[in-house]
Each structure stands twice: as C-alpha cells, then as structure tokens.
Amino acid sequence: MTRKELIELIRKKQSLLCVGLDTDIDKIPSFLKKEYPNPVLEFNKRIIKATSDFAVAYKINTAFYEAQGAEGWQNLMDTVDLIPEDIFVILDGKRADIGNTSKMYAKAFFKKMGADALTVAPYMGNDSVKPFLEYKKKWIILLALTSNHGSKDFQFLDIKDKDSKLYEEVILSSKKWGSAENM
Template identity: 50%
Template sequence: MNAQQLFEQIQAKRSFLCVGLDSDITKIPQHLLSTEDPIFEFNKAIVDATAEYAVSYKPNLAFYESLGVAGWISLHKTVRYIRERYPSQFIIADAKRGDIGNTSEMYAKAFFEGFDFDAVTLAPYMGSDTVTPFLKYEGKWSIILALTSNKSAADFQLLEDAANGKKIYEDVITTSAQWGTTDNTMYVVGATKAEMLGDVRQLIPNHFLLVPGVGAQGGSLSEVAKHGMNSQCGLLVNSSRAIIYADTTENFAAAAAKAAREVRDEMDILLKEKGL
C-alpha cells in the first residue's frame, strides 16, 4: 500500500482512525477468559465492531510478548484475521525495534514476511542501518519515532544540537527523511504535542504521521488536524483504550463500535473543513 492508496481509504471511509489493539489479558471482559484464546476472541470482536470506522489497526506487541508463545499465536491469528476479512486495513506492528543491520534484517523478515504487517514502528537512534533493511520491502512502511507523547520525551527529543541549534527530534526527522520516501516512511508524533505538529510539517510537509495520544492520554483530535493535516490528510490518529475498553461487560463490542463511530464522525467533519 502506498501513500495514495492509503489516502483513498481515508477518503472512502471518511476516517483516519487507527485502533490500537493494546489487548491486556487483565482488562478484557471476564466472560472471554473461558474461551480457548481470549486475546484473539477479544481482538476479533473489536475488529468486527470497528472495521467500518477505522482504516488501520495497531497491535502493541508488548501486550502479546508478555504472554509468551500463546501471545505470539494470538497476534498471528489477529493479523491473519484482519488480512483475510478486511484486506483494505493498514496493519501496524507497534514494535519500536531498533538494532544493528543484520538484526534489523531479521526483524524486517519477521514482521513483513512472517506476520504480513504493512508497517512497523522503529527507534532510529542507532542510525540508518536500523531502518534501511525495512525499506527494502516493496509496499511496506517504516514508522520512525520522532516526537513521542510520553512524559519523559523531553529528556532527549527536545534537547538542542549545539552544532546547529536544532532539537534532536528535528535532526532525526531531517536525516531519516533522506533514507526513504513518502511512500514507505511515516513518523510518530504524539497528539499531546499537537502544537508542535506545525513545526514537524515544516520539515516533512508530505509524509504521513502516526499520531498516538488521542483519547485516554488527553490529546485533542481537532488540534491534531489543525496543525498536522496536509492536502492528502497525512494523518493516522491512533486511539486504543478509549475504544477497546469503552465497556468491559458482554456489551464491549457494541461500546467499541459507538466510540469508534463518534471519532469517525468528528474526523469526517475535519476532512470536510480541509476540503478533502
């Protein structure tokens, strides 16, 4: 899937919603715990309920890795289910990998061949050889951590480079943008940093941005759109807990659908305001 195809999905659904599958075995509805694969059954129900309103899904791998082999099986089944049932969905491995070249080659093989993800989140701080193995895969995406939404992001990302006066995240963006293209490279910019999205857009006006932090983390969707939307939308806005845990009873899927629909409706308005 290239950037134009992703934009076409956004236009068709009037949505740039990415649903984060941060599926925690301690938080899913209790009645699912008696099933053979509770995490998969939870994900399947969430996906079926929200696929009409979302263009992307983002499993956070930590929630699956924490369960050992069983978690990896649940993850594989989830990706396969989405791929077979909803083939237009853009599936992101929220893995935050970042290692030397030969190790990155194995990670790329795992996520793009073994699991058939469309994209993977990457930490670029070891340099270009952490990312370039992923860029060799046609139609796949590297999503590079740039300006994250966590409280301690400022420890490093906002430090200024004494040589040029730029902040570290700005150096990360301008350097890494030369490694790939707008069809295979995306950047993570947190919704809680919405006012800085304008600065990011000055650096990368045409790249897609993956924006977490809307919903439970308090980010404003309208502010994200105001500062970050470009002529092809250029945004995937992630919401996890506010959608998947909107209800923890047997009505959880219906509640998730309602929450996703409300976000989609707001996104539709924002797209119209931009003339898209």
C-alpha cells in the same frame, strides 16, 4: 499497501480512524475469560468486527503479545489474519538494531506476520533502518518525538550550533533515508 491505496481507503471511508489493539489480558472483560478458551483473540475479533467499517488502520503493540510467550505470538499472527485485507496493519514493535538484526526483524514483521508498517527507532542511524526500507509496499513509522513523560530526557536536548532539538534533527536526517512510499 501503497500510499495511494491508503489515501483511497481514507477517502472511501471518510475516516482517519486507527484502532489500537494493545490487548492487555488483565483488562479483558471477565466474561470473555470465562466463556472463551482464547479471550485475547475473542476480544480482538469483537473489536475488529465493531470497527472495521470505519477503521483505515489497526495498530497492534507487540509487547502485549510477546509477554504471553508462544501463545502471544500466535495470537498476534491470528489477530493480523482477522483484519480485513484492505485495512492497513501497523505493528508497534519499536524495532531497530545493527543491520543483520534489523534485517531479521523486517523479515519477521513484514514477511512472516504480514504487517503493512512497523514502528522503528532510528537512534542507531541509517544502517539500522535501511533493512526495513527494502520491502516494497511496506512502511516504517519512525519514532522521533514520543508522548511518554521521559521523552524530555533526550528528545528535547538542544543541538549545539543549531536552533533545534534532537528530535527535530532526527526527523530532518531520517527524511533522506526513504520516501513518501515507505516512511
């Protein structure tokens, strides 16, 4: 999905709703576990059906699916398939590694799973992010300042000789790596 297409979808729906599908098997209603052979997929199907008229994006945290092994990966791919084609799909995997590993992550999430965007950790530098930027109509969402309590351990460190924090330098540096069409 291009930036223009996403903006058009936001205007059409008059919404900024992004629905998280961080489906925790332990928190799924018990009746779904009893009545359906695949309660994760049934839960996701119901959430998507209830929200797709308003949602402009779905964000799926891959860890909740990865923890379920092969069945979880299949549920992840099946969940992506349930999302209407005109809605932005974000896979929240927080990936990045050395170049060839990042290349395989990008291929897996963009080509095999059909994500429009992937969360990427930029702290290994440009070469760990670049493979994700090579896909047309695909986006990355860089982690620079996170909401977890431990973010203060590193992200708020002062940069010597500059009046800035580490997370601010990450944003300033990484802005040069891509464009408004892919970051």
